Amino acid sequence: MDRRTFLGAALFAASACATGMQSDPAAFRVVRRATAKDGVRIAWRDSSPSGGPAILFCNGGGQAMAVWDAIVAPLTATHRVLLHDRRGTGDSETGAPESHTFEIFRDDAFAVMDAAGVTTAVVCGLAFGSRVAVRMALDEPRRLDGLVLFDATGAPPAPEAERLAGAEEAERLRTAAGIPTPPRDPAWTAMTYPEARGFNARALRGHPDWIEGLSGIAMPTLVAVGEQDPNIGGGRRMAQEIPGARFVALPMTGHGSNVQRPGLLTSLLQEFLGPPR
Secondary structure: OOHHHHHHHHHHHHHHHHOOOOOOOHHHHOOEEEEOOOOOEEEEEEOOOOOOOEEEEEOOOOOOHHHHHHHHHHHHHOOEEEEEOOOOOOOOOOOOHHHOOHHHHHHHHHHHHHHOOOOOEEEEEEOHHHHHHHHHHHHOHHHEEEEEEEOOOOOOOOOHHHHHHHHHHHHHHHHHHOOOOOOOOHHHHOOOOHHHOOOHHHHHOOOOOOOOOHHHOOOOEEEEEEOOOOOHHHHHHHHHHOOOOEEEEEOOOOOOHHHHOHHHHHHHHHHHHOOOO
16 A cells, blocks of 8 residues: 555544544543552553453553543444553552563553453553553463554664654644644643652663564564654564564654554554454
């Protein structure tokens, strides 16, 4: 599929969402609490108490689960969508500073699945959250039906200045193409415990030059990174190392694809998930 066709399909999907082909039930707004192994209360939301294959989302750095709302609303008609806030972000309790590791974030995510009574799910992570998703896939592969990684790299994070510059260039390109950028919603980064700001970053201390073991991931995998995201080289390499993984370069997209191109991400997720089983 060439870029023009791909963009047309994505815009059609976004248009379909806007015309009411999906619903956002009030129950999906209810914030629940899962208890982590160390007693920390993890905030999560559930689109459906039963039915439909599950998909669990892992947020980007500093993001709250509300950041996914526009993207996942169309998915709730066919899938059970689970959102959650990592400890120290959104509505989740902070926990001890030393508990902010990818292994603990992994366990917290599985605690949400357990609280939902979900044995397996497709796991979707973005940027920082993609590292949590990869940890889940490497350590508990039997609990994952598939893996989606947005804005991902197996290397240490690119400098913030590079990420911001890429996002600004992508917005200029979208503006020139007549593609609007959604206005930012304060709920996307709201924190109940602001004293925890920066705690998540502790998990990146001593990050290896590259995540090892990707060749052992044996589930359906999608890796999608923006063309203006400095992670694109690392994302492409991840897809090359994960057997059978598909790689998509997102046009006119920088780091933070879920806030820049929600309709595009929705169409990719719908294609990856396919019809419900």
